[in-house]
Amino acid sequence: MSLPRLTPNAATTLRAAAFAAAFSTSLAWAQPVPPPPPLPAEAAVPPPPPLVTDPDLEPQVTIIRRDTETLEEVRIGGDLKFVKVTPRTGVPYYLVPDPNGQQFIRRDSLDISIKVPLWVLLSW
Secondary structure: OOOOOOOHHHHHHHHHHHHHHHHHHHHHOOOOOOOOOOOOOOOOOOOOOOOOOOHHHOOEEEEEEOOOEEEEEEEEOOEEEEEEEEEOOOOOEEEEEOOOOOOEEEEOOOOOOOOOOOOOOOOO
């Protein structure tokens, strides 16, 4: 005498019922979790001191409007850090002084991270 074959749906249902029975038995034997220990009493922590801002470290922005563009010069401590150029038509760009301070380097953003080329070599 041979056993009848189970359909895939009946086999899945049988496996799920066996798992549920085994899982519910393990839950019945589970121990209740003890409560966590109480937190230690914290001493009164004094508030942090107020922030003192140095006016020399605050950026000083000078805006120069021209017919074809707007320039924003940003200085910190009297040193020119960068110039943002916003043309009337087009994308804004930045002029950053080189380490010698003699010339400006044009950048599309102030982000100095390495730009990795994202070329597609193979596609299918």
